[in-house]
Amino acid sequence: MSIVVQKYGGSSVSSIDKIKNIAKSIIERVKKGDKVVVVVSAMGDSTDDLLKMAKQISDNPDKRELDSLLSTGEIVSSSLLSMAIKSFGYDAISFNSFQIQLKTEGLHGKSLIEDVNEKIILDNLNQNKIVVIAGFQGVNNKGDVTTLGRGGSDTTAVALAVKLNGECEIYTDVDGIYTADPREFKNPKKIEKIDYEEILELASLGARVMHSRSVELAQKYKIKVYVGRSLGEMNGTYIMEVKDMNLESKPITGMATSDEDVALSIKNINYDENIIASIFGEIAKQNINVDMISQTTPIDEKVNVSFTIPSEDLIDCKKLLLNYVKEDEILVDESICKFSVVGLGMKSTSGVAARVFEIFDKNNIKVKMVTTSEIRITCAINKEDKLKALELIGREFNL
């Protein structure tokens, strides 16, 4: 018996007609002999609609009650999908988190899955039922309803695949993962296989293909995850351990950009690790997510420090910095764009960074900041250079 856990996102179940079509597609899969567990998100914009009601009550609605409220969206879609499957003559059953004992820990709105009683699911699969699970939610040890955070249904699906020792398929409204965002880069190539590490770097850089936590979980338990379109051919992308990098492999798998950051620089601050640590400590306390950081070599015991933060946090962050430095010592650059290239191949291919910098230099693209990991190079460049950078790097590395 081969078990497959399929996850359908909100846009795949946004109408009754779509739910019926998904039901038919699941039945086709069952006819091929697979046991199918389905995880569903809430229909279309229904989570946003629920959130909107909560915001009408309070700017900061109680988190326990908010989780209870938001959890209903997936219960609606799971009940309807199960109903649809049954209406086509196949047996199905929907479960909420209480029913499969999907236990979570941690904060409301961003809980982590602790465990799930897979026996209940297996019993139902063995009775030839299609099991439909409300994604995105669980129950904590106090018996409160919890949610896993936006995109959490991906994590529900991977967790179930782990416990059921099954395959995982994430169905969405894109037909796979591409070497770049098709809205920005003409004719990117679809990636057939991508390593967990690569997708994690791409996801955090704004590719937003899958919930990062779900990829981390898949990586931890080596679960192969298929990402593709809800009702299409199986020609999407597999997220998996990519061991067999042959010599011809491209060093770069994909590139991603993000326009949502701003660069801040502080001029001539005293070179005192305590002060610098204190500044970043205070920024962290405000839940402002600092990404790239660069610091110049001290000259006369003075250094310049630059870093990027999400644009929306600029006002708060500047206010905080004024406790340490004067206004004219703070430089703000709102014109930056983060441009990243990611590839497992960088581990074995040297000089990738050099090739990138050389291309940028030849074409007058000014690199304002750089950070790297073993498989990623991120440059802060001007927003106006973004498309040119994608074009040049895309051509150079055959993306």
Add this chain to the structure above:
Amino acid sequence: MSIVVQKYGGSSVSSIDKIKNIAKSIIERVKKGDKVVVVVSAMGDSTDDLLKMAKQISDNPDKRELDSLLSTGEIVSSSLLSMAIKSFGYDAISFNSFQIQLKTEGLHGKSLIEDVNEKIILDNLNQNKIVVIAGFQGVNNKGDVTTLGRGGSDTTAVALAVKLNGECEIYTDVDGIYTADPREFKNPKKIEKIDYEEILELASLGARVMHSRSVELAQKYKIKVYVGRSLGEMNGTYIMEVKDMNLESKPITGMATSDEDVALSIKNINYDENIIASIFGEIAKQNINVDMISQTTPIDEKVNVSFTIPSEDLIDCKKLLLNYVKEDEILVDESICKFSVVGLGMKSTSGVAARVFEIFDKNNIKVKMVTTSEIRITCAINKEDKLKALELIGREFNL
């Protein structure tokens, strides 16, 4: 510590503003020193909206999945109400059926409450929390979500009042129970106290003030139930055991009418109890609810049998009768209206029926069929005589 269980119907929580107002009203009650448990229905038409989606999937949606679907409406309103109370600075907590172990038995869509873990509720009340419960639902012994049937939140509230040894208040969009429907009878009087028996007779006759099952439950455990407007003065109606009927009490407490039935008569069937029993047995098997039945004395071993059924079942019922009798032996009367007067006082006041019949006779209101109980007289009259009957009987008995 005095515990009060308040139930708010769908129209009382149909918008965020209404939910906020209900929250304020509950807080006022808590300030007076009461411990408050709140049972809520789904917001406005949301149950109908969910049902509509299910019907788009199937004319006969799977009942287990339908219950799971419909249960979400009350979870939404209970979460929002709890959120609203907390936003006003008072502590509150919402619970679904899994959380308070509200156990049910019986069929999906019309389950009966078996038990509830009141300890969880009491613990939270003792922590000075306002406890908000999703009405209308429970969990059966298989762990499936079940619903109690339309109006089931009333039953949830009474059941909780029983277990918590508290008072029960049903808030709705009418300000109490009247001697007749104000849409039909000008200036009916509000009833201050009404006996369980009387409201049961009125409810089944179409007064639709409260879910009958909830009244039966209240009667069984002698729970005093207040019915009134959500945000008004406490001048509604108490449903309770009315023992102290004094000599001046009116023999009739209220009157009700129903236009939703049709009368069927079968002429000259053989006077054979087997045939007659068999006919009614078959009708019952089709879940057609026969109400009034009258049979003439046998003449030449032939009898006429008349009975009323809901109009919507007429086609099915006629088809069934044709297995026993010929078409021209079946008479259909779609012009009838059921007119009922109800009153505990009838037990002690003789001649009430005679007074009713005399008034009808004097005023040319033809009584086509009659059934009575100890505290009720129901006559089938012509629809066109309905308002006249209400007017005459209302005046005669000072309603």
